[in-house]
Amino acid sequence: MIAYAVRRVLQFIPTIFGISLIMFLLLNVLPGNAALMAGGKQELDPQLIERMKKEWGLDKPLHIRYLIYMKDLVQGDLGVSFLRHEKVNTLIGPRIWPSFKLAVSAMLIALILGIPLGFYSALKQGSWLDTASMVVAVSGVSLPQFWLGLLLMLFFSAKLHLFPTSGYGNGSLMHLVLPSITLGVGYMALLARTTRAAALEILEEDYIRTARSKGLSELLINRKHVLKNTLVLILTTAGMQFGSLMGQTVIVEKLFSWPGIGSLLVDSIFQRDIPVIQGCILAIIVVFLVVNLTVDLLYSLIDPRIKYQ
Amino acid sequence: MEKSNMDDHGNLLDVQGLKTYFHTFDGIARAVDDVSFDLNKGETLGIVGESGSGKSVTALSIMRLIPEPLGKIVHGRVLLNGNDLLKIPMNDMRDIMGNRISMIFQEPMTSLNPLFTVGDQISEMVIRHMNLSKKESWNRSVEMLEKVQIPSPEKRAHDYPHQLSGGMRQRVMIAMALSCNPEILIADEPTTALDVTIQAQVIDLMMQLKDDFDASILMITHDLAVIAEIAQRVIVMYAGRIVEQGDVYTIFENPMHPYTRALLKSIPKLGNRSTSGREPLHVIKGVVPSLYHLPAGCSFYPRCSEAMDICRTDPIKMVALDPTHRVRCAHYATH
Amino acid sequence: MVGFCITLLVIFMAIFAPVLAPYHPVDDADLMVAEEAPSRAFWFGTDSQGRDILSRIIFGARISLLVGLVSQLLNSVIGIVLGLTAGFLGKWWDDLVMGLTNIMMSIPSLVFALAIMALLGPGLINVLLALGFTNWSYTCRITRSQVLSTRELNYVKAAEALGYGKIRIMFTQVLPNIIGPILVIATLGAAGAILIEAALSFLGLGTQPPTPSWGGMLATAREQLFSAPWISIFPGLAIFITVLGLNLSGDGLRDFLDPRTSRRQ
Numbered sequence: 001m002i003a004y005a006v007r008r009v010l011q012f013i014p015t016i017f018g019i020s021l022i023m024f025l026l027l028n029v030l031p032g033n034a035a036l037m038a039g040g041k042q043e044l045d046p047q048l049i050e051r052m053k054k055e056w057g058l059d060k061p062l063h064i065r066y067l068i069y070m071k072d073l074v075q076g077d078l079g080v081s082f083l084r085h086e087k088v089n090t091l092i093g094p095r096i097w098p099s100f101k102l103a104v105s106a107m108l109i110a111l112i113l114g115i116p117l118g119f120y121s122a123l124k125q126g127s128w129l130d131t132a133s134m135v136v137a138v139s140g141v142s143l144p145q146f147w148l149g150l151l152l153m154l155f156f157s158a159k160l161h162l163f164p165t166s167g168y169g170n171g172s173l174m175h176l177v178l179p180s181i182t183l184g185v186g187y188m189a190l191l192a193r194t195t196r197a198a199a200l201e202i203l204e205e206d207y208i209r210t211a212r213s214k215g216l217s218e219l220l221i222n223r224k225h226v227l228k229n230t231l232v233l234i235l236t237t238a239g240m241q242f243g244s245l246m247g248q249t250v251i252v253e254k255l256f257s258w259p260g261i262g263s264l265l266v267d268s269i270f271q272r273d274i275p276v277i278q279g280c281i282l283a284i285i286v287v288f289l290v291v292n293l294t295v296d297l298l299y300s301l302i303d304p305r306i307k308y309q
Numbered sequence: 310m311e312k313s314n315m316d317d318h319g320n321l322l323d324v325q326g327l328k329t330y331f332h333t334f335d336g337i338a339r340a341v342d343d344v345s346f347d348l349n350k351g352e353t354l355g356i357v358g359e360s361g362s363g364k365s366v367t368a369l370s371i372m373r374l375i376p377e378p379l380g381k382i383v384h385g386r387v388l389l390n391g392n393d394l395l396k397i398p399m400n401d402m403r404d405i406m407g408n409r410i411s412m413i414f415q416e417p418m419t420s421l422n423p424l425f426t427v428g429d430q431i432s433e434m435v436i437r438h439m440n441l442s443k444k445e446s447w448n449r450s451v452e453m454l455e456k457v458q459i460p461s462p463e464k465r466a467h468d469y470p471h472q473l474s475g476g477m478r479q480r481v482m483i484a485m486a487l488s489c490n491p492e493i494l495i496a497d498e499p500t501t502a503l504d505v506t507i508q509a510q511v512i513d514l515m516m517q518l519k520d521d522f523d524a525s526i527l528m529i530t531h532d533l534a535v536i537a538e539i540a541q542r543v544i545v546m547y548a549g550r551i552v553e554q555g556d557v558y559t560i561f562e563n564p565m566h567p568y569t570r571a572l573l574k575s576i577p578k579l580g581n582r583s584t585s586g587r588e589p590l591h592v593i594k595g596v597v598p599s600l601y602h603l604p605a606g607c608s609f610y611p612r613c614s615e616a617m618d619i620c621r622t623d624p625i626k627m628v629a630l631d632p633t634h635r636v637r638c639a640h641y642a643t644h
Numbered sequence: 645m646v647g648f649c650i651t652l653l654v655i656f657m658a659i660f661a662p663v664l665a666p667y668h669p670v671d672d673a674d675l676m677v678a679e680e681a682p683s684r685a686f687w688f689g690t691d692s693q694g695r696d697i698l699s700r701i702i703f704g705a706r707i708s709l710l711v712g713l714v715s716q717l718l719n720s721v722i723g724i725v726l727g728l729t730a731g732f733l734g735k736w737w738d739d740l741v742m743g744l745t746n747i748m749m750s751i752p753s754l755v756f757a758l759a760i761m762a763l764l765g766p767g768l769i770n771v772l773l774a775l776g777f778t779n780w781s782y783t784c785r786i787t788r789s790q791v792l793s794t795r796e797l798n799y800v801k802a803a804e805a806l807g808y809g810k811i812r813i814m815f816t817q818v819l820p821n822i823i824g825p826i827l828v829i830a831t832l833g834a835a836g837a838i839l840i841e842a843a844l845s846f847l848g849l850g851t852q853p854p855t856p857s858w859g860g861m862l863a864t865a866r867e868q869l870f871s872a873p874w875i876s877i878f879p880g881l882a883i884f885i886t887v888l889g890l891n892l893s894g895d896g897l898r899d900f901l902d903p904r905t906s907r908r909q
Contacts, residue, residue: 224433228425305469
């Protein structure tokens with residue numbers, strides 16, 4: 001099991017490298033663009049462009065730039081923003097906590113509501129509860145998150161004046177409610193569907209039939225055998241689906257003017273501030289990978305088939 | 310319910326007219342179509358048949374493990390000490406399952422929950438039926454593992470199913486099934502999925518435990534050799550019906566039904582080749598009929614070498630050749 | 645079932661848009677009737693430029709369906725090609741493709757799309773391009789595993805030994821088996837693609853005004869959220885229903901293909 005853990009952690013590193021390489025190539029493959037675009041489509045003095053290029057190191061060939069980037073990256077330095085002359089780290093730093101808060105609360109909502117919903121739907125397959133929750137679930141997956149956000153804003157904020165419309169509000173709980181719900185609904189729906197499918201599969205298994213033949217009550221069978229097997233089954237998938245949550249954070253942050261990494265990313269895309277873009281994307285992906293890694297390790301702890309190889 | 314004595318017929322379990330049908334998109338499959346037999350105390354009764362003959366479904370019906378709404382027991386009684394198991398409330402049935410009737414299944418690989426230890430899976434049953442504390446039930450688990458001859462049972466009890474071999478897993482299943490001293494053990498092809506060498510061990514084990522625990526065994530298999538070795542009486546099933554039943558010697562020495570005869574003929578005999586030279590293996594030509602479209606007359610008709618015309622059209626009734634030997638064949642119909 | 649009906653309806657709407665829409669989505673802009681609530685004249689009301697929302701929504705179907713279709717076509721082609729070559733050629737190419745697939749699966753689709761938009765700049769064509777690369781990895785995996793398992797079949801090994809071209813095996817053995825799952829991936833992928841395009845347009849990175857895309861309509865709707873809520877409600881509803889239809893269709897297709905659920909037993 002330790003071997004498995006070590007192996008997984010080691011896999012982590014080349015994946016990060018691969019991703020950073022791809023991102024770097026993607027964003028920097030068109031030389032000189034940054035300078036022009038950052039200038040905002042104005043006709044800039046060619047000398048000015050040259051100076052900007054030099055300042056940002058864009059005059060060097062691509063592979064040199066990549067090496068410099070990697071050298072800095074390994075030391076944790078994400079480079080310097082084109083536009084704001086600040087280190088990217090400084091820009092990203094204060095935004096980590098708000099993003100984290102938002103993501104975590106959305107995740108909690110999704111886990112606490114989604115998994116039981118899916119689980120009980122499976123147990124009561126065919127009942128109105130099952131049909132109703134699955135309709136809700138597939139709707140949740142089909143909703144454009146930002147539309148949901150707008151609707152929530154409209155009803156709860158404007159009409160009912162329950163929650164503030166947007167903004168961080170210095171971390172107040174009230175400000176957190178609408179964004180987390182908006183963000184959490186999608187993931188919750190996904191989890192509900194995944195859990196239901198997994199539970200249905202488990203219910204067909206031979207060992208459930210054995211449990212029944214032992215005279216155990218349905219309640220015990222569901223709570224003990226079906227539940228544990230279902231949770232183990234969905235663990236890996238849930239981790240992978242978390243990625244959709246990460247992506248959606250960007251949109252929700254922009255919609256609610258939430259001062260997180262996502263909104264910084266969107267802004268820097270408009271500003272063509274490449275180092276910031278790279279930094280934000282890298283940060284988001286790293287988080288996702290870490291979550292996946294944790295899930296994998298957790299899985300190897302919980303599933304005895306992997307634990308005792 | 311208390312442990313039963315034999316009812317006035319001397320039977321422990323009495324199955325009468327059992328019919329279990331499955332409703333699928335393709336129609337109604339009559340998996341078990343009017344099956345009646347009884348099981349006496351202390352005996353081993355074998356149920357023999359090909360795949361699709363309905364033998365497993367019969368066992369599952371007795372245990373009320375048929376998945377509804379797909380399958381349904383549409384007719385029949387299963388009497389345990391005079392009480393019809395099919396009519397009692399499910400809660401009462403659960404008191405019986407594992408406690409007075411236990412079942413072991415064909416695939417030990419998938420029949421145990423991979424996420425719980427072997428000891429846990431045995432003790433949860435003991436806790437359910439025998440009201441022991443956690444510690445006591447664990448001790449009982451270890452005790453049972455010892456009875457099924459698993460070495461170092463205290464250690465093995467902490468193992469997970471995937472850490473054990475197929476033969477060991479089946480022993481665990483047996484230990485689990487017998488842990489609450491059931492009167493009846495239903496074994497559904499317990500050795501089919503095991504290596505040949507292990508098969509013999511498991512069969513021996515079962516026989517010994519049967520004596521130790523004073524249980525009756527309902528042995529379901531397609532392996533005639535196993536039946537010959539351990540059963541006192543045997544039931545031959547074909548396409549959901551019993552075609553012949555009687556005690557083992559009679560059936561083997563003097564099979565009456567064409568199907569039984571063909572089955573016995575198809576067993577290759579050791580040493581035959583040296584005495585009578587090379588012969589092609591005897592097979593029963595044709596295939597088992599689809600359970601969705603059972604013929605009106607005898608189900609075996611298309612493949613029967615002794616078929617008569619009335620076999621095709623008239624439903625065949627069970628005929629008793631003597632008190633213990635019954636056949637469902639037009640050749641023996643009483644006039 | 646329900647999903648298919650909805651999807652067909654949307655397709656119908658897209659194809660016959662010029663006939664169905666009461667007004668022109670872009671040109672019929674009369675500032676005199678800007679931000680009017682739904683009425684007889686304008687069933688869904690008008691937006692801030694005085695354009696009929698209903699017409700814009702009907703035409704918007706074209707954009708969304710275009711997005712869904714083109715993106716999935718691109719993804720499927722890439723996925724199939726990479727999967728086939730990885731399975732047949734093996735060795736370092738296979739490793740490369742697999743590594744790439746793993747990396748792609750580690751990047752959330754939206755983030756990846758954002759990165760590509762950052763590179764290319766805003767606009768519908770760029771969106772199509774970006775979305776064409778978001779979920780090829782699933783198709784690739786399925787194709788590759790099908791290739792590998794097919795090659796293991798004894799009669800295929802025999803065929804290969806006899807010199808039957810790999811291409812022939814590809815077409816006769818591999819492709820028929822993967823069409824089903826790939827269709828499911830494509831349908832569900834289209835749903836996802838439409839959502840991403842809407843999100844991108846909402847951010848301003850996708851379709852640019854005055855193109856009537858549903859996401860784009862929501863982008864400007866934010867300012868008028870409280871004064872003219874219908875501008876926000878209807879486009880989002882359109883997205884929701886379309887995506888719902890696609891998801892239901894995809895689910896239905898998947899259940900249909902799964903031997904366990906399509907026939908009981």
